[in-house]
Amino acid sequence: MxxxxxxxxxxxxxxxxxxxxxxxxxxxxxxxxxxxxxxxxxxxxxxxxxxxxxxxxxxxxxxxxxxxxxxxxxxxxxLADLRARCRAAMAPASLRVGIGPALAHHWLVRRLPAFTAAHPAMEIELVIVEGEIQTRLPDVDVEIRWLPVDAARQTSTQRMLFQERVFPVCHPRLLPNGRSLRDPKALASLPLLHKGPAGRGGGAEWSWPVWFERLGISTRPPSGLRFGTLGTAISAALEGAGVVLARSLLVHDALADGRLVRVLPPSWEMASSKVHVVRSPAALGSDERVACFAAWVAAEAKATVGRPRQVA
Missing domain, CATH: 1.10.10.10 (Winged helix-like DNA-binding domain superfamily/Winged helix DNA-binding domain)
Known part of the structure; x- marks a missing residue:
């Protein structure tokens, strides 16, 4: 034994x-x-x-x-692919999609009705991925992940979707006439919203001190409110709580609807140091449902933010 x-x-x-x-x-x-x-x-x-x-x-x-x-x-x-192989053999009715809460809430859910209308025989079940540390998800058929650029290369099971831009946004009532600031240094007088623990975070694009330096503002950024997730910080910005550094895809609809406005002209935006990819278990490589959903997500992303930037 x-x-x-x-x-x-x-x-x-x-x-x-x-x-x-x-x-x-x-x-x-x-x-x-x-x-x-x-x-x-x-x-x-x-x-x-x-x-x-x-x-x-x-x-x-x-x-x-x-x-x-x-x-x-x-x-x-x-072993994690065992379920995927069984599901491929059973031809399940639903497709389980793993996705982060911010992308799901602020972008995907508004677009899913169009997908289900075009594919009425395919049932979609969203599985919310709480936090970047949840790296192995054995119970999903497709994952939409936000990864560092060097981890986003295309493979047989992974496809790049888009690289977003990062820029400050806020509720229109915080800006004069609801329009972008003519003087970028005026940002120093606005309440700021922060994502994640103090002193920790992602790339320079998420650092208010970096933005203040770029804008030539000599004072330190005000402390402001701090949120554990970007999705929550964007929700606070929608309520007029302050200015948040946001990713282009997450605030696209709010900008189009006038619920949020850019604080600075587009020339100030920075590229995100992470990109979105869509990937699935190797066992589902020939699954038509996976291919259909991945192609649709890529098309929706392109329609939202334009052609994805290439990753070497």
């Missing part, structure tokens, strides 16, 4: 090594940090050697850990 390692401990090890953090692994797996640590100790007991050690940059694998990690991610991805 085979003596197999504890599966939940293998998953914890894979997650902790990918994120280089027990905390982020706990967030991805939906368990406590102590639970992840307990699983790692149990796996080390099974193997009989330490697997991870801490460095100034986070967790790293020992020589034994590297040997274990070799092929483990591919194995777990293969």
């Amino acid at each position: 085979r003596r197999l390692p504890p599966f939940d401990a293998l998953v914890a090890f894979d997650s902790a090594l990918r994120h280089r953090s027990v905390t982020r692994a706990a967030g991805e797996l939906g368990v406590t940090q102590s639970a992840v640590s307990h699983r790692l100790r149990r796996l080390e007991s099974f193997i009989g050697a330490p697997l991870l050690y801490r460095t100034s940059e986070g967790l790293s694998a020992t020589a034994t850990g590297e040997a274990l990690a070799t092929g483990l991610t591919e194995l777990l991805d293969g």
